[in-house]
Amino acid sequence: MGSIEPPTPLTTLLTSLVPSRPDLTTSILPSLLTALSTIASSLRTAQNVSPTSTTNTFGDAQLNVDILAESALRAALSQCPSAHTASSEEDPIERPIHDDAANHTTSNSETYTIAFDPLDGSSIIAPNWTVGTIIGIWDGPTALNAPPRENQVAAVLGVYGPRTTAIIAIRFHQSQEEGQVIELGLTDSGGWEIIRPLVHFLPSDSESETEPKYFAPANLRAASEDPRYMRLVTNYIEKRYTLRYSGGLVPDVVHALVKGQGVYLSPVTASSKAKLRRLYELCPLALVVECAGGRAVDPTDGRDVLDRPVGGCDERGGLVCGTPEEVEFAMGVLLGEK
Amino acid sequence: MGSIEPPTPLTTLLTSLVPSRPDLTTSILPSLLTALSTIASSLRTAQNVSPTSTTNTFGDAQLNVDILAESALRAALSQCPSAHTASSEEDPIERPIHDDAANHTTSNSETYTIAFDPLDGSSIIAPNWTVGTIIGIWDGPTALNAPPRENQVAAVLGVYGPRTTAIIAIRFHQSQEEGQVIELGLTDSGGWEIIRPLVHFLPSDSESETEPKYFAPANLRAASEDPRYMRLVTNYIEKRYTLRYSGGLVPDVVHALVKGQGVYLSPVTASSKAKLRRLYELCPLALVVECAGGRAVDPTDGRDVLDRPVGGCDERGGLVCGTPEEVEFAMGVLLGEK
Structure with missing residues (x-):
C-alpha cells in the first residue's frame, strides 16, 4: 500500500473522525503533510526570491519556488494508491496521477481527486511575509461538476511563517455541514504535532x-x-x-x-x-x-x-x-x- | 577581544563602509546577527504560542518567546567588549552590559549603547504571521538626550517569515544623512549571506x-x-x-x-x-x-x-x-x- 505511516496521535485522531476512509487518513493526508514540510524547507533557504522590487522581473526566482512546491505535492501523491486525479493552479488540468489509473480506480474502495494551489501569495514572498498552500480533496475521479459540499471531503492549508503550521478540515459525513478543523505544527524533529484538535470560531x-x-x-x-x-x-x-x-x-x-x-x-x-x-x-x-x-x-x-x-x-x-x-x-x- | 569573527563577505563589506569602527563591524553586528538566528530557531519550534484566541490569556506563552528573544540579544552583547549599555522594550531602563563597565569604557576607542525591541508583533505571532526584531546602535554610554541622526550609527532588523532575513543600516559619517542598507539572508548552514548589498527606494x-x-x-x-x-x-x-x-x-x-x-x-x-x-x-x-x-x-x-x-x-x-x-x-x- 505504499506510504502508509505508522499510527501517530494525528492519524489516530483522523481515523476516529472518519473511520470509513483509511486511505485518506493514513496515506493521503500524511503524504500531503510531508509535502508541506518539504515546501517549508525549500522556502526557508530560497533567499534568491527577494532581490527585486518589481513583480515583472521577479518572475524567474518566484517560478523556482512555485515549481518546487508543485513537485513536492505531486511526488507525495504518487505514493498514494487511492489518489487518482490531480490538478493544480500551476497546471490547471485534471490528470491521472498514476500511469495505470484504471487499475487504481477499480482496486481501491477509496478514490480521490486532489486540487491544489501549491504556493499562494506570490506578491508577498519577496518581503518575507507568511505564505501558504491550499489543497482540496474530493471523492471520485474528478472534482468538476460535482456538488462541493458532498464531494469535497477534506481540505489542507499549509502556513509558512516564523514556524510551519497546517490546518486540516475534514467532513464527518457526506451531505452534512458538520466537520472538524485541526491545527498542526511542524516540530524540530520534522514531525507534525496537534496544536489544537478543535479549531472553531467563537460563539x-x-x-x-x-x-x-x-x-x-x-x-x-x-x-x-x-x-x-x-x-x-x-x-x-x-x-x-x-x-x-x-x-x-x-x-x-x-x-x-x-x-x-x-x-x-x-x-x-x-x-x-x-x-x-x-x-x-x-x-x-x-x-x-x-x-x-x-x-x-x-x-x-x-x-x-x-x-x-x-x-x-x-x-x-x-x-x-x-x-x-x-x-x-x-x-x-x-x-x-x- | 572576545567574539571577533573571521572575515566574511559581510564583514568585509561592512568594514569597507565604516573602516573607523572595527568593533562595530567585526564584533557587535556579527554577534547581533547570531542572536537573530537564535531567535529564528526559537520561533520555529515555539508551537505553543497559538492555542488561544484572546490576547489576555495568550500572555504566558507569548512571554516565553519574548524572553527567549531578550535573552539571546543580551547574551550576544555580553560577548562584545565595546557594547557598554543596553536597554530593551521588555526592560526599558539603560543598564551597563558588563560588570566592570568603567574599564570597558576606557579601554575601547569604540563605546556603544544598544536599544532593542526583541520581538515586535506579539498580536500576530499566534496566527503565524511574519514578526521581527528591531535594534538601534548608538555612539557612547547612553542613547538618551543625544541627537539621533548623529549618534545612532547603525540599525538592524530581523525578519522572521518563511525564511529568516535581516536588514542592516549603517551611517557612513556622523552628521550626514548618507548611509547604506544591506539585506541579508540566513542560509541552510546557519550563516548570513548578502542578498542585496544596496537596498534603496526607487527614484x-x-x-x-x-x-x-x-x-x-x-x-x-x-x-x-x-x-x-x-x-x-x-x-x-x-x-x-x-x-x-x-x-x-x-x-x-x-x-x-x-x-x-x-x-x-x-x-x-x-x-x-x-x-x-x-x-x-x-x-x-x-x-x-x-x-x-x-x-x-x-x-x-x-x-x-x-x-x-x-x-x-x-x-x-x-x-x-x-x-x-x-x-x-x-x-x-x-x-x-x-
Whole structure:
C-alpha cells in the first residue's frame, strides 16, 4: 500500500473522525503533510526570491519556488494508491496521477481527486511575509461538476511563517455541514504535532466590546467604484475594527480562525474582476471555514461557495467569509439590504 | 577581544563602509546577527504560542518567546567588549552590559549603547504571521538626550517569515544623512549571506502607472475621529493603491523597502494615543528608511523622527514613513495643507 505511516496521535485522531476512509487518513493526508514540510524547507533557504522590487522581473526566482512546491505535492501523491486525479493552479488540468489509473480506480474502495494551489501569495514572498498552500480533496475521479459540499471531503492549508503550521478540515459525513478543523505544527524533529484538535470560531455571545474585531478587505481598489464596499469599509473603521490584511489568502483566513472571529472580503465589481480560483482556492477555504462554524459566500449573490459545482479548473469568484454574524452583516451592506 | 569573527563577505563589506569602527563591524553586528538566528530557531519550534484566541490569556506563552528573544540579544552583547549599555522594550531602563563597565569604557576607542525591541508583533505571532526584531546602535554610554541622526550609527532588523532575513543600516559619517542598507539572508548552514548589498527606494521617476503602489494604514481606528486620516485613506483607495498591512512594524516597513516604494502611516489622535516607542522602534526604523533614501517623520508636525532626541526610554510617537514623495503627500493631507 505504499506510504502508509505508522499510527501517530494525528492519524489516530483522523481515523476516529472518519473511520470509513483509511486511505485518506493514513496515506493521503500524511503524504500531503510531508509535502508541506518539504515546501517549508525549500522556502526557508530560497533567499534568491527577494532581490527585486518589481513583480515583472521577479518572475524567474518566484517560478523556482512555485515549481518546487508543485513537485513536492505531486511526488507525495504518487505514493498514494487511492489518489487518482490531480490538478493544480500551476497546471490547471485534471490528470491521472498514476500511469495505470484504471487499475487504481477499480482496486481501491477509496478514490480521490486532489486540487491544489501549491504556493499562494506570490506578491508577498519577496518581503518575507507568511505564505501558504491550499489543497482540496474530493471523492471520485474528478472534482468538476460535482456538488462541493458532498464531494469535497477534506481540505489542507499549509502556513509558512516564523514556524510551519497546517490546518486540516475534514467532513464527518457526506451531505452534512458538520466537520472538524485541526491545527498542526511542524516540530524540530520534522514531525507534525496537534496544536489544537478543535479549531472553531467563537460563539457570537462571547464577543465583548473590549476584544478587538478584525476585518481583512481584499481587492480594496474595488471600493473606488463600488459605493457599497466603500461604505462597508468606512463602517468597520467607524466601529473601530482592527485592520489585518496581508494579501495572502491563507494567512488572512487563518488569522480569523486563530483569533476565533473576523471577516475576509474580496468583492467583485465591473472593473475588478473575480480573481480567486474556485477549485484551488475558494472551495478548500470554504470547507475549512464551514467546518470551523463559519460561512463562506459568493459576494455577488450571497450563496454559499460550496452550493455551486465547479464547472472548470479556471473558474473564478469573489469571497466573503468569517463568522456567520460578520458574513451576514457584510452581505447585507454589499447587496444593498442594509 | 572576545567574539571577533573571521572575515566574511559581510564583514568585509561592512568594514569597507565604516573602516573607523572595527568593533562595530567585526564584533557587535556579527554577534547581533547570531542572536537573530537564535531567535529564528526559537520561533520555529515555539508551537505553543497559538492555542488561544484572546490576547489576555495568550500572555504566558507569548512571554516565553519574548524572553527567549531578550535573552539571546543580551547574551550576544555580553560577548562584545565595546557594547557598554543596553536597554530593551521588555526592560526599558539603560543598564551597563558588563560588570566592570568603567574599564570597558576606557579601554575601547569604540563605546556603544544598544536599544532593542526583541520581538515586535506579539498580536500576530499566534496566527503565524511574519514578526521581527528591531535594534538601534548608538555612539557612547547612553542613547538618551543625544541627537539621533548623529549618534545612532547603525540599525538592524530581523525578519522572521518563511525564511529568516535581516536588514542592516549603517551611517557612513556622523552628521550626514548618507548611509547604506544591506539585506541579508540566513542560509541552510546557519550563516548570513548578502542578498542585496544596496537596498534603496526607487527614484520617483521610475514609478509607472502600471506598477502597484502600496499603503499600510496602521491605527486605522484613528480615522474614525480624524477626518484628515479618513480622507487620506479614501484617497489611496480612489487612486487604486494596493493595501498591505500586517500589523507588524518590521514586516510592514520591510515590505516598502523590498518593493522599492510605499508609505506606512501611524497617525496620532486624541483618543488613539501614540503607541510606538521612539527608542526601540521609531529611531532604528527611521535610520533604515533614511539610509534607503526615504523619509520618516512625526505625523503631528512633520518633523523628521531623527531630528528630536529621545528624552526617556518609554517615550512614544506616531510615524509616517516611506518614499519622500509619498511622505510629503501624506503629511500634506494629515496636516490639512492639501
